[in-house]
Amino acid sequence: MESLLSEGPLPKGDVVAVLIKDFSASNKTIRNRLREITDQQPLMYGNEGRMVKLHGYTEGKNEYYRFEPIE
Numbered sequence: 001m002e003s004l005l006s007e008g009p010l011p012k013g014d015v016v017a018v019l020i021k022d023f024s025a026s027n028k029t030i031r032n033r034l035r036e037i038t039d040q041q042p043l044m045y046g047n048e049g050r051m052v053k054l055h056g057y058t059e060g061k062n063e064y065y066r067f068e069p070i071e
Contacts, residue, residue, distance in 0.1 A: 002044070009064040009066035034054070052067035
């Protein structure tokens, strides 16, 4: 996830597609796991070594994921 979102936000569909391929998991499994990660906010570190959380958001009609720094 860190390398996937290191350049900035990505559309949710793109994130799901990459993770399905990388983990050989179903669409539903990946989407459920991403929902768990955004709800539970486990400790994660971005490329710069800073703590981040996965954030899903909507902009217009499009949905994205991005990392947000934890202060």
